Amino acid sequence: MQLGKVPRIHLGEYPTPLAELSNLGRKLGGPRLFVKREDLVGIALGGNKVRKLEYALAEALAQGSTTIVTSGAVQSNHVRLTIACASRLGLKTYVVLRGERPSVPTGNLLLDHILGAAEVHWVDPKGFATREELARATEARAEELGEDLRRRGERPYVIPNGCKPLHSALAYAGCVLELLEQMRVLDLAPDAIVTACGTAGTQTGLVLGSLLFAQGGIRVVGVSVSAKAEALRERIRQNLQEALRFLGLALPVPEGAIEVHDGYVGPGYAVPTPGMRAAVELLARTEGILLDPVYTGKAMAGLLDLLEKGVLGGAEAVVFLHTGGVPALFADTQFPAFLT
Ligand SMILES: Cc1ncc(COP(=O)(O)O)c(C=O)c1O
Numbered sequence: 001m002q003l004g005k006v007p008r009i010h011l012g013e014y015p016t017p018l019a020e021l022s023n024l025g026r027k028l029g030g031p032r033l034f035v036k037r038e039d040l041v042g043i044a045l046g047g048n049k050v051r052k053l054e055y056a057l058a059e060a061l062a063q064g065s066t067t068i069v070t071s072g073a074v075q076s077n078h079v080r081l082t083i084a085c086a087s088r089l090g091l092k093t094y095v096v097l098r099g100e101r102p103s104v105p106t107g108n109l110l111l112d113h114i115l116g117a118a119e120v121h122w123v124d125p126k127g128f129a130t131r132e133e134l135a136r137a138t139e140a141r142a143e144e145l146g147e148d149l150r151r152r153g154e155r156p157y158v159i160p161n162g163c164k165p166l167h168s169a170l171a172y173a174g175c176v177l178e179l180l181e182q183m184r185v186l187d188l189a190p191d192a193i194v195t196a197c198g199t200a201g202t203q204t205g206l207v208l209g210s211l212l213f214a215q216g217g218i219r220v221v222g223v224s225v226s227a228k229a230e231a232l233r234e235r236i237r238q239n240l241q242e243a244l245r246f247l248g249l250a251l252p253v254p255e256g257a258i259e260v261h262d263g264y265v266g267p268g269y270a271v272p273t274p275g276m277r278a279a280v281e282l283l284a285r286t287e288g289i290l291l292d293p294v295y296t297g298k299a300m301a302g303l304l305d306l307l308e309k310g311v312l313g314g315a316e317a318v319v320f321l322h323t324g325g326v327p328a329l330f331a332d333t334q335f336p337a338f339l340t
Contacts, residue, residue: 001246001247001248002247003170003173003174003212003247006055006170007055007058007059007062008054008055008058008170009054009057009058009061009089010054011043011050011053011054011057011085011088012041012042012043012046012050012051012054013040013041013042014041014178015178015179015181015182016036016037016038016040016041016175016178017036017037017040018034018035018036018037018179018182018183018319019034019035019037020032020033020034021033021034021035021283021286021287021289021320023286023287024282024283024286024287027286028304028307030307030312030318031191031307031312031315031316031317031318032188032316032317032318033318033319033320034183034190034317034318034319034320035287035289035319035320035321035322036175036179036182036193036319036320036321036322037322038050038051038175038321038322038323038324039296039322039323039324039325039326041324043081043084043085043088044080044081044083044084044111044115045080045111045324045326045327046081046324047077047080047081047323047324047325048172048202048321048323048324049077049078049081049082049085049162049163049324050081050085051171051172051174051175052162052163052167052168052171052172052201053081053082053085053159053163053167054085054171055163055166055167055170055171056157056159056163056164056167057085057086057089057091059157059167060091060157060159061089063155063157064155065091065155065156065157066091066154066155066156067091067092067093067094067118067149067154067155067156067157068082068086068091068092068093068094068156068157068158068159069093069094069095069096069142069145069146069149069156069157069158069159070082070093070094070095070096070142070158070159070160070161071095071096071097071098071138071139071141071142071160071161072095072097072098072138072161072162073097073098073099073161073269073270074097074098074099074100074101074102074108074109074333075107075108075109075270075294075327075328075331075333075334076097076108076161077108077292077295077324077325077327077328078161078162078163079093079095079097079108079112079117079161080108080111080112080115080327081324082159083095083112083115083116083117084115087115087116092116092118093116093117093118094117094118094119094121094145094149094156095112095117095118095119095120095121096120096121096122096123096138096141096142096145097109097120097121097122097123097138098122098123098125098134098135098137098138099122099123099125100122100124100125101122102332104332106330106331106332107327107328107329107330107331107332107333107334108327108328108331109331110330111327121141121145123137123138123141131226131268131269135161138161139160139161142158142160143158146158161199162198162199162201163201165199165200165201165204165235165238165239165242165243166239166242166243166246167201168199168201168202168204168205168239169201169204169205169208169239169240169242169243170205170208170243171201171202171205172201172202172203172204172205172206172208172209173205173206173208173209173212173213173243174205174209175205175206175209175321176193176205176206176208176209176210176212176213176214176218177209177212177213179193179319180213180214183317183319188316188317189214189217189218189317190218190317190318190319191218191219191314191315191316191317191318192218192219192220192221192312192315192317192318192319193206193210193218193219193220193221193318193319193320193321194221194223194299194302194303194306194318194319194320194321195220195221195222195223195299195320195321195323196222196223196225196295196296196298196299196321196323197222197223197224197225197232197260197299198225198226198295199235200222200232200235200236200239200260201239202321202323203220203222203232203236203260204235204236204239204240204243205243206218206220206321207220207236207240207253207257207258208240208243208244210257211251211253211257212249212251216254216257219259219312219315220257220258220259221259221261221302221303221306221312222236222259222260222261223260223261223264223298223299223301223302223303224260224261224262224264224265225264225265225269225270225294225295225298225299226265226268226269227262228262229260229261229262232260232262233258233260236258236260237253237258240253240258241253261302261306263302263305264276264298264299264301264302264305265298266298269294270293270294270328270333270334272293272334272337273298273301275298275301275304275305276293276297276298276301276337277293277297277337277338278301278304279291279297279298279300279301279303279304280292280293280297280300280329280338281338282300282304283300289322290326290329291322291325291326292324292325292326292327292328292329293325293328293329293334293337293338294325294328294334295323295324295325296322296323296324296325299320299321299323300320303318303320
């Protein structure tokens with residue numbers, strides 16, 4: 001199957017802007033730095049989920065689905081954007097959130113309400129030993145909710161948190177093609193793309209795009225926001241194989257093509273770190289660009305450190321993927337980190 005022939009519903013504004021971080025680049029004195037603004041994709045404060053949802057929702061409509069079910073953390077960007085994109089298509093979204101229900105909804109949760117989530121169900125974190133167990137239980141609750149809706153006469157389509165790996169891979173391979181075209185106009189080509197790595201779907205797509213459209217010549221650097229690097233590398237390897245099979249391609253994936261750094265997570269997922277805060281403030285104060293505290297702030301902390309250590313040595317043009325998430329800056333769990 002050709003990438004361009006996979007059913008997709010156009011929801012975002014493309015190309016998303018590409019801007020040079022001139023002040024930051026000058027300050028650091030290293031390679032030219034660019035930012036690809038996936039946060040400016042044009043729907044409900046944007047983010048990397050929109051491109052993925054264009055494939056997921058096309059599949060949902062093709063199956064004649066009447067409602068969407070999805071799940072995530074309390075401050076899930078994925079959930080916010082699923083509700084927004086589904087609403088655009090006239091579909092209601094039922095949501096399962098993992099975590100304690102706050103007395104006042106802030107950040108993404110407030111937006112979930114404004115965007116019109118049909119129902120929000122909660123999975124209490126008490127009783128789960130690990131975040132992974134809680135996440136699995138939340139996905140299972142979403143499947144149950146889907147079954148329940150089916151019994152109520154709906155035709156639900158369940159979107160896993162972060163979307164299916166295949167949809168993510170196709171979406172971000174397409175983003176690489178878009179980026180190459182934007183840089184070609186500037187007589188440039190990206191040597192490296194740096195991204196936050198959560199479910200690893202985005203990074204899988206970027207690696208796929210590098211292999212498909214740049215002979216693997218774009219180094220894709222993932223900065224984990226949660227999991228260990230080895231687990232993410234394995235997940236990306238499997239996701240890539242699935243995507244290549246789907247596209248009918250037998251491309252070899254060089255061992256070095258999958259690069260994940262896990263030294264910037266700090267104490268855990270969504271727990272603020274000094275490096276994150278410094279990175280968010282630096283981008284805000286040099287470029288007027290807001291990052292988020294959970295994903296792009298930690299990814300930028302990683303990029304800054306890797307540049308300082310010379311790990312990106314030899315690169316002339318480095319692109320930071322702004323994957324969105326800014327509503328979390330306004331979450332009760334996050335903004336205090338910036339006030340001390
Ligand atoms: C703002 C933001 N950036 C990055 C990511 C990570 O993307 P992925 O799950 O594809 O690794 C997510 C989602 O998890 C996100 O919401």
